[in-house]
């Protein structure tokens with residue numbers, strides 16, 4: 001079996017494809033955007049950002065670097081946290097009107113995902129909903145390339161600067177859905193850890209659990225050899241299941257989360273911890289962009305769909321609002337107890353990467369060991385205590401399961417099959433942990 005150590009299956013894939021943008025990581029690299037844009041031939045760009053960043057120092061660094069290279073720019077900043085289809089339509093219209101050579105995004109996942117969605121709609125027409133999988137969307141494949149895009153991440157969680165995925169809320173359904181296509185991959189990713197220096201601890205906690213779950217879901221995802229082989233090599237998706245490449249970056253990202261998450265949340269002067277978390281987020285993005293997440297992300301969508309009367313300090317978002325990373329982690333300890341039965345060794349390894357005391361644990365104990373470590377990290381970083389901590393109770397379990405059950409692609413990437421009742425049971429187990 002050699003380097004491809006996953007067990008082959010009948011009709012399963014026997015190869016995997018990897019793609020990431022040209023990636024630059026390091027303090028000060030945000031100031032390189034202008035020179036990089038010039039090298040790509042940009043003379044006129046649209047800069048995507050959000051209202052909170054627009055007049056701040058990070059966007060200023062990028063604008064100054066564009067001016068130094070005599071690159072003309074206009075700004076689109078009408079982007080709310082968790083962007084919706086209307087936002088993408090507006091942004092696409094601006095791109096069409098401005099007719100730029102390329103796009104630069106400076107922000108977290110909301111900003112980068114809006115840029116990806118707008119590039120798609122501006123280039124290939126229609127509405128973003130046309131590109132969501134049916135029955136919710138039109139099931140239209142992304143037909144081809146979009147304009148070049150330099151994505152600059154400003155949080156240590158999303159990983160979107162390295163993925164071919166955009167997550168957009170459909171207003172009419174009040175639920176987020178995903179478009180994934182290699183054509184949506186940014187041309188270049190810039191990850192400058194100085195962007196996280198001023199982030200409040202609770203934002204680092206939420207984004208940190210997003211990165212942790214990206215990595216843990218990739219490491220425990222259904223193996224690529226258990227997904228059907230694709231005859232057309234150009235049709236092979238990057239969301240293809242766990243593979244030897246995604247394992248590498250997921251493992252390192254988990255080790256970083258295990259060592260630095262608590263420190264990075266507790267002390268915003270701890271540059272070592274925060275720089276490592278930024279690198280961990282990038283690695284986790286590379287992992288999930290080339291393998292895919294599963295149940296914790298799928299089941300977060302029901303949480304953000306049905307949340308009520310709740311908000312979180314440190315975010316410029318109206319109630320109801322639960323940060324993405326929190327919506328993912330609140331159910332994760334319960335979910336991994338369920339999935340561990342299918343791949344106990346991988347769950348035990350994941351726990352060990354997160355610095356759990358997994359010595360001597362048997363495969364039967366894998367789910368318990370991993371779940372316990374996740375709960376420990378949640379408590380140490382002041383994360384809400386399960387679903388009850390974000391306003392849900394037993395009476396909401398059925399509706400949560402029904403909402404999340406629509407995320408079939410992510411559910412199918414889990415190592416263990418699940419039906420609606422299984423989702424209800426996982427939500428019941430996630431009501432509170434301590």
Ligand SMILES: [Fe+2]
Pocket residue numbers: 158210214297324328
């Ligand atoms: Fe995520």
